[in-house]
Every structure is written in structure tokens, then in C-alpha cells.
Amino acid sequence: MRKDILTRIIGGFLIGIVMGQIVQFFVSMGIGQGKYVWVVPEFRAYFTDEISAIITQILLTGVIGITFALAALIFEMASWGMLKQYFVHFFITAMIWIPIVTLLWMPKTMANIFSLVASFLGTYIVTWVLQYRFSQRDIEKINAILTNRGEEQDD
Known part of the structure; x- marks a missing residue:
């Protein structure tokens, strides 16, 4: 396994645990x-003792962290377009994050699940738009540098 x-x-596991806490x-x-x-009563009810519920919650929040940390590797796939990267990343993270968050903290009603999915999607769209704009700005800067270098070489 590669060191990175x-x-x-x-790192993802530890960040997931901290964010979960x-x-x-x-x-x-x-x-x-x-x-x-330590845990919401609805989640606690799945276990015979509180310590098992706490340990499971910690492990599950660690899994969320690992998912986001590893899914970020998708953005290093240069052969994929930015839109494809975001779609794949979205579905991978949503498939892990939504069920775990629902299990750990959300009352299980359709309205709450819809709200959770909508907030995840909304946050993701805002993130995508911001990232897209940052990328556009970076591309414009790189193009300006390349244009200036081309003009200097022509002189």
C-alpha cells in the first residue's frame, strides 16, 4: 500500500472522528x-450497552472521514473531466455519508431524510460552483502567464 x-x-479516520464529535x-x-x-437515544437503542453504541458511532464517523479522504483521489484523475469527477465523488460520498448520518443522528422520517439529502446536494452544488470558478480563475492566470511568455519569446 502506498504511503500516501x-x-x-x-488522517481521514481521525478527521472523521473529530468532526463526528x-x-x-x-x-x-x-x-x-x-x-x-454520547449517542442519540434512537441509535443507542440498537445496542445492549452504551459503550458499544459509542464505539460504533466513533468507527462510523471514522468511515465517513476515510470515504471523503479516499474519494478526494478522484480529483487527481486528470483524464476525467471536472463534471465527471464531481458526479462520481458525489455519489460515492453520498452513498456513505447519508446512511451513516441518518443512522447516527437523524430521526427516521421521510421529511428528515429528504431534508438531509437536499442539504447534502445543496452544499455539494455550492461547493462545485465555487470550485469551478476557482479553477476558471486559475486557468485564466496560467493562460496569461503562457501568453506573456510567448510574447517575450517573440521579442
Whole structure:
């Protein structure tokens, strides 16, 4: 296994855990009535003890982190266009993120699931538009540099 892949896996796992704990902190603020809630009661109900639920939640948030870290490799596939990269990345991350987030934190209603999918899609569209504009700006800068070099060589 390449060292950069292992680094992505470990780093993604740790970032996923940290982000999961930040989310859990805010969820706890909403439902904890002044106490920290390690896992939401709906998720806790799947387990015989709280520690198993906590460990599973930590592992699942780590899986989300690994997914995003490894899926980012898609953007290094130069032979793919930017739109194809984003579509593939979107579907890979959505297939992991949406079910795990639903399992860990969301009440299982159609309205909540629709809201979660819509917010993921909306965030993704905004990210894509911003990234597209940044890429356009970078291309314009590179083209300007190349044009200037071409003009200097002509002199």
C-alpha cells in the first residue's frame, strides 16, 4: 500500500472522528438538557450497552472521514473531466455519508431524510460552483502567464 493512501486513511479516520464529535456536541446541546449525550437515544437503542453504541458511532464517523479522504483521489484523475469527477465523488460520498448520518443522528422520517439529502446536494452544488470558478480563475492566470511568455519569446 502506498504511503500516501495509508496517510489518507489514517488522517481521514481521525478527521472523521473529530468532526463526528463536534456534530455530537451540537446534537447534545439540542437534546441533552445541560448534559452531554454520547449517542442519540434512537441509535443507542440498537445496542445492549452504551459503550458499544459509542464505539460504533466513533468507527462510523471514522468511515465517513476515510470515504471523503479516499474519494478526494478522484480529483487527481486528470483524464476525467471536472463534471465527471464531481458526479462520481458525489455519489460515492453520498452513498456513505447519508446512511451513516441518518443512522447516527437523524430521526427516521421521510421529511428528515429528504431534508438531509437536499442539504447534502445543496452544499455539494455550492461547493462545485465555487470550485469551478476557482479553477476558471486559475486557468485564466496560467493562460496569461503562457501568453506573456510567448510574447517575450517573440521579442
